[in-house]
Amino acid sequence: MRKKERLLAIGAMSIALVALLWIGIWLAVGSALPPKTYLLGVDISNSSVTDAKAKILKAKKTELDGKIRLTVDSQTFSIPAKDSGFTLDIDSTLQEVPKRTWNPAALLTALFSTKELEPIIKSDAEAFRRAIRIVEREVNVPPRNADIVYDGILPKLVKAIPGKILERESAIEKISKGWLRNDSIELNLKNRTARISDDEAQALLSFAESAVSAPLAITIETEKPTTFSVSPTVIAQALTFIPGRGEKLEAKWLKATFINEVGRKWSSHVVEPINASFTMSAGVPRVQPSRDGLDVPEEKLSSAIIAALKEEGESRRVRLSPEPVAAKITTEMAGGLGIKEVIGTFTTYFPYAEYRIINIQRAARWMDGVIVQPGDVFSYNTAVGERTEARGFVPGIMIDKGVFKKDWGGGVSQVATTTWNAAWFSGLELIQHKPHSFYISRYPAGRESTVAWPSVDVKFRNNSGHPIFVDTSYTNRSVTVTIYGTKFVDVETESGPRSKVVKFKVLENDSEECIFQEGVSGFTIDVWRILKRDGAEFKREKYRTRYLPEDRIICTNPKARWMNPPIDVQRALSN
Secondary structure (H helix, E strand, O other), rough: OOHHHHHHHHHHHHHHHHHHHHHHHHHHHHOOOOOOOOEEEEOOOOOOOHHHHHHHHHHHHHHHHHHEEEEEEEEEEOOOOOOOOEOHHHHHHOOOOOOOOOOOHEEEEEHHHOOOEEOOOOEEEEHHHHHHHHHHHHHOEEEEEEEEEEEEEEEEEEEOOOOEEEEEHHHHHHHHOOOOOOOOEEEEEEEEEEOOOOOHHHHOOOHHHOOOOOOOOEEEOOOOOOEEEEEEEHHHHHHEEEOOOOEEEEEOOOOOHHHHHHHHHHOOEEEEOOEEEEEEOOOEEEEEOOOOOOOOHHHHHHHHHHHHHHHHHOOOOOEEEEEOOOOOOOOOHHHHOOEEEEEEEEEEEEEOOOHHHHHHHHHHHHHEEEEEOOOEEEEEHHHHOOOOOOHHHOOEEEEOOOEEEEEEEEOOOOHHHHHHHHHHHHHOEEEEOOOOOEEEEOOOOOOOOEOOOOOOOOOEOOOOOEEEEEEEEEOOOEEEEEEEEOOOEEEEEEOOOEEEEOOOOOEEEEOOOOOOOOOEEEEEEEEEEEEEEEEEEEEEEEEEEOOOOOOOEEEEEOOOOOOOOOOOHHHOOOO
């Protein structure tokens, strides 16, 4: 009996010791976060949730308030963490910490094991899309479709080149996993296949050859029909190949190029419509009547000529009958707007260059006569449209990533800057513009804008309470944008000094595509638009522009001749 009692006593003591040990471990684990708990390398052991959150925010303040560094295709970029669309959800992360229980195995794990919490990162796809655009502009490369171009009258096949695009969904996933843990996060690019393959372009090469095999006879059917011949050289200049609706390469006749080449042989027999406009007479705007035209619609002209170019000998002939074409802005439309006065106008001047004249005047014509109703937004890109060969634009000099390059529609920012200033002085609500990366001396510093299809735009809202009418005019040296409406505010402008001046560098470039740059120092400038009514200021808007230095680039390749002075002149300008 004594032995049994002894065993019972030992058992009771053992149970008591285990219970005490169990309670001791339970107390050691505590009600706060368990021992050996870390988040992003920060020791938050035995902390309350509030204290742990404060520790993490303090330890990671530099990363949370700083930049997210990205590596894309061996290039390094950064985006502001606060604007990136990514946030550290500390509360949800800490909720993942196992709660204290009476389970002995769980208690032992909580007390002795190291716990590295996986941070929960939330992402906002729309905010990320806005933040990553600055990177995409640098790394995304659009694919180049296969094409056919003429070298004189010899058609040549231009092979397709695949493009590259940043994988946004993959980027969101990688940043969510790597932010706050890695110094830099590598993002992937994926290939973009060209819409038009080499085989598709090759199939049109025989047509391109036959199209310039002989002259084309065009007869304009008017009261006194007239016939003239179009040479193979002109055919090669006006015939182009563009992707059609079915994602196939199609031949297209460029009406604007054709008219520029044949001149009065065409223009003396057709009449383009003229939109209604306004002119000032004795200080009062007067409607200049519209006039309907008599012309051959572009699509009808293109179809007829391309069909004829497939023929041979005497069959290479096309007969065209001009038909009535109504003006887009009629006298009645303009007269019913209630226009009272000029509310803003601006003129800019430019040095002569054939490409610049063509593109500026083409953009101005597309924009002329735009009516903006109260509350509506004017968009330069919507009014002018994409700058393509098919729409009458020609290659010119544009600024891309701080250097000059050759591209369609070069020079149209002259019209954009003029439009921006006309809206500035009209007092209309300014919505969107983007200054050039470096300063162009013929524009007002801090009050100019570049444009690029489709996203870099000039926009303003008609907040005047009355309809407005946008009128354009031009010469071979200037372009003017005038906004007619009802004046509702007076505008004054102030400009600050140029500060933070950075001198340009002198560089050499040996590529065939190089375009000479003279070089301009960078600087920062503030400009204010001051709005007044009855002489009293009621609003002051500040615009700060930071211009980068435009490096002087000397083109050393003898084949780099497009728009460039001789190499000795380039070097002389650098001395």
